[in-house]
Amino acid sequence: MRFMDKLKDYVHKEFGLGSGSRKVFAHYMVGLTCGQAREQWLHDVVAAKEAGIDGFALNIGPSDPWTEEQLDLAYRVAEQVGGFVLFISFDMAVGEWPVAQVVGLINRYKSSDAQMLVDGDSFVSTFEGPGWAENWRKVRQETGGIFLIPDWSSLGPYGVGQKLDLIDGAFSWDAWPKAGSTRVTTNEDRIYQECLRGKRYMMPVSPCFYTKLPQWNKNWYCPSESLWYDRWQQVLDVMPDYVQIITWNDYGESSYICDTAPAQIVQGAEKYTVDYPHTALRAVLPYFIAAYKAGSADIDLPGDETAVAWYRTTPVSAGPDGETQWGQGGCESAARGARDVISVLALTTGARQLTVAIGQSVWRFETSRKSTVSYFEVPFGDSTVGPVRVTLGQKFVDGPAIVNECCHGEVIFNHVAIKI
Template identity: 80%
Template sequence: MGFMNKFKDFVHKELGLHSGGRKVFAHYMVGLTLGQSPEQWKHDVVTAKEVGIDGFALNIGPSDPWTREQLDMAYQVTGEVGDFVLFISFDMAVGEWPVSQVIDLINRYKSSKAQMLVDGDPFVSTFEGPSWADNWNTVREETGGIFLVPDWSSIGPYGVGEKLDLIDGAFSWDAWPKAGCKRITTNEDKIYQECLRGKKYMMPVSPCFYTKLPQWNKNWYCSSESLWYDRWQQILEIKPDYVQIITWNDYGESSYICDTARAQIVPGAENYTLGYHHSALRAMLPYFIAAYKAGSPDVDLPGEETAVAWYRTTPVRAGPDGETQWGQGGCESAARGARDVISIVTLTTGAQQLTVHIGQRAWCFQTNPNSRASYFEVPFDTCTVGPVRVALGPKFVDGPSIVNECCHGEVIFNHVAIKV
């Protein structure tokens, strides 16, 4: 290592910006932050940091007039909080990016205390943009260097493998089961790792996907009953260089894990997001992030024993399917793919009793004494409805009832989440 590299490494360690080791980021939609306050940014940063998330990938488009103001605010607040990083994810699917604009934004924030750096270079990502790929060499020259880990999922891992001279790694957007599939596999992740030939791989994880925004021709649901658990188990298997949670706050696609911020909900998504809280899903993160970074599931629980449950509040036969398809590009109804179950993950240090109530019925389980994490499912249908209670040992929580009535005239495929 040359003198300048040693010096840069020393400086970034002293500033708290050294970027060695595995990291977990969450995808943050800056396009939803019109008029957002510093207090909201601080709340989001602190809340994410508390569960072990290392930083936000800031998704931005080229034309939102509030972008720079909000980025300035985000970088300033994050720098003040400390021990949390940011990097820009240029959304190449929403408009044309002038090269000069990309260069200007990278240069503007690359020296920020909050900027994610790798070997002294600012970490940069994208949502799509393979047709823009040849511009990145110019960006590197005009910024003094970047560490580029784009998402070019539209050309797949083999297509990405043909552009290794332009990138330092790759991020996959394939965090959900494909149309017609009820579970996700690691096949795509393994192909990415092979095609990258030792370059960094950022693996995606998401709790859910459901969108119904006719103005954007979007109306589909991806099977998500066991997804949040399955994907973290797969992360422990794959051991990627980085993990990105999709998303922190994309309400329109029901993939959020933040505390609900009403002002960020896109018009048209209110019916399936207001009252459908996902914040309880974060309770799994301290353990799974610690296990991922340690490279083993055999780590101590960072907090108390807990149970996290998520479920839809109506059976799929309780009303019309709203013409929602099963998976993007699917040709079957989401009602065929969605399973009527309460999904529960327990995090315990030994055998514990888990009890789940739906109305007058109860199910009892014992957690695996040889594993920190256990997964369970409790079925329901139009004859099994009523108040929901989940208990782990003597502790319990009451969740929203499962009912046969669709409050908006059709089945909503988003989940609610609760934590014991």
């Protein structure tokens, strides 16, 4: 390892990265942008920036003919907006990457004002690709230097720890409960931090996971009833070097937090993403991101008091499970892991009255007097269905009704999200 690399690693390990360097990114699927106009990029960049997100990790494959055209648009828009960074996340799971192609793309954007840099080097990431690992030595040489934070989750943290001479840190893709579990933990995050020995860790955060795309043999749900709350609380506990939200716009896996862009929805995902908005989930990001960067949850609320709620619109008993499994590689029905609840996350500056109504049933809560963050769950089921209303103080929002009938003949495990 070069002397300067050793010095940077030592300083980072001994003294920490510093709150001024913490950043939050969102994973953006460029493969969904064929023919996308500048206006959509502008909309997404502005919306992400307003939520407190620092930049996009641009996921690209090696063979989409529109990749460079769309990357050019993305970088130009981010440059014009300002204060928003981009970096390429090479998807190594969808095809072979020639070294020259990777080098060419990094060199193409390394001088952009929007390129995410660390110590003057282009920030670069991946989705998987540990078999390509040795090629990064040549990429470093031919680009003049990169700052490599790959996702090699298939190796696990201990496996990644055996390749520290090739990387500057690591990104984990394990943002969801594992098969058979209902809550995610920080166990994996802590092990990554230990195995990286002071190199930088990028922690994953996601709101949801549900996919049913038979053409790709994908059909599973990771319980997400408390996930958006759990994971941001865990960020404030772990305080990683970076955070990456998975994802901005992956409709096929229901992990999106963007405003719905119909042209990006992958074929087959329409029935579980159209009319299932997640935009509301961004309402809590300015607080959580500010707290993460400050290194403390004890900060002033950076906006108005708000509450967001997310829920499925049918009980799991309302119809067949569609053969959806409980977690990737699971052998049980997703209906066993999914909980019939409305999840509510409120940000307030003191005790406030919060109510949740489902039809004629009403639940009343009081938000915390001491903490900015309050979290509640309200159960629903066969006999507790109907229109949904969430009220915080004098403000309220109505959401889609919970019904006992599956409009597509089977339970949809994606959530809708609403905000006050």
